[in-house]
Amino acid sequence: MVLLLQYTLLFASVLILVALGGCFSEHSGVINLGLEGIMVMGALGGALTLKYIDPSLPKIIIVLAVLLISVLCGAVYSMLLAFACINFKADQTLVGTALNLLAAAAATVIAKSINIIEDPNNVSSTVQYVEAKKALVVSIGKFQFNWFMLIAFLALVCAYMVLYKTRFGLRLMACGEHPQAADSVGINVYTMRWAGVLISGMLAGVGGIVYITAGVSEWKFENGVAGFGFLALAVMIFGQWKPVNIGLAALLFGFFRALSNVYSGFDFLAALNIPGSVYNMMPYIISLIVLAFTSANSRAPKAEGIPYDKGSR
Numbered sequence: 001m002v003l004l005l006q007y008t009l010l011f012a013s014v015l016i017l018v019a020l021g022g023c024f025s026e027h028s029g030v031i032n033l034g035l036e037g038i039m040v041m042g043a044l045g046g047a048l049t050l051k052y053i054d055p056s057l058p059k060i061i062i063v064l065a066v067l068l069i070s071v072l073c074g075a076v077y078s079m080l081l082a083f084a085c086i087n088f089k090a091d092q093t094l095v096g097t098a099l100n101l102l103a104a105a106a107a108t109v110i111a112k113s114i115n116i117i118e119d120p121n122n123v124s125s126t127v128q129y130v131e132a133k134k135a136l137v138v139s140i141g142k143f144q145f146n147w148f149m150l151i152a153f154l155a156l157v158c159a160y161m162v163l164y165k166t167r168f169g170l171r172l173m174a175c176g177e178h179p180q181a182a183d184s185v186g187i188n189v190y191t192m193r194w195a196g197v198l199i200s201g202m203l204a205g206v207g208g209i210v211y212i213t214a215g216v217s218e219w220k221f222e223n224g225v226a227g228f229g230f231l232a233l234a235v236m237i238f239g240q241w242k243p244v245n246i247g248l249a250a251l252l253f254g255f256f257r258a259l260s261n262v263y264s265g266f267d268f269l270a271a272l273n274i275p276g277s278v279y280n281m282m283p284y285i286i287s288l289i290v291l292a293f294t295s296a297n298s299r300a301p302k303a304e305g306i307p308y309d310k311g312s313r
Contacts, residue, residue: 003142004255004259006144010146010149010210010215011211011214011254011258013148013151013153013207013254014228015249017148019249019250021035021199021232022236023239023242023243024163025197026196026300027176027241028172028176028192029179029303029304030092030305031092032081032092033093033099034078034095034098034103034229035200035232036103036229036230037096037099038201038205039207039211040225041073042071042205043107043209044073044127045074046066046069047209048127051128062132062135066209067151072205076201078197081095081096082198085307086308090307107221111124111126111221114127125222126220128218133213146210148209155203156246160243168195171192173301175187175189175192176304183310211225212225234287237300241300259279
């Protein structure tokens, strides 16, 4: 039961961070289908930081270094989406899809190149971070508290405050609802959309490193992040683009994802002899079912996915 709670909170933290990233981007009017790719790049940056950082450093330094590099990698990679979709008004769906494909290939090449430089016989895309990863967790009895759980909770609170209690948040949402009206009162729509996409990249980058460090001490980047970016989009839609609802939806999806890690520890589940692959598929099956029944009532930002042309009214 402790392990189930631990993994539920950990996977929910990933979904919260990435779904909030999608939320900021879409509230600004840009659909970020590249969350999966941004997660991969954030995970790569964080994993390499864990690989090369001195594990004897204070834990807080290690956590902050990993957090900073993941944020930077996610933000830099998301700039490709912002530049293509905001400045050049490219199709947001196609650009996001391209970024997902590019990230998996680029991360694999980078990881393999680093391994070959260190050992010519090692052509794997695996990055190991055994010792430094210990700095991310604190044992509380049998429960392993991960500092990223706290970061995800703080991100959830901050997202709510920023979107609904600040001038910046209200302007951001105005650009996703009616950018022409926002522009008419002096709001720079292009700047706000850039901000939304960059915030999206920062949060998704952190979500990537949280995902690959959940329970393992190495990651093979050929595997990407197993569709978690798309699962986060489902969480965002189910949560109706609202931070509090996203947090609750993330707990639901995180619970079903956690089952695939711990089902063998429950006698009644083990007795069913259901293959582990079925439990791995469960969150995605649940997302299809949930979206099938709720998407008709979803209210996305009205101007999302529509490139803004300052000359149109």
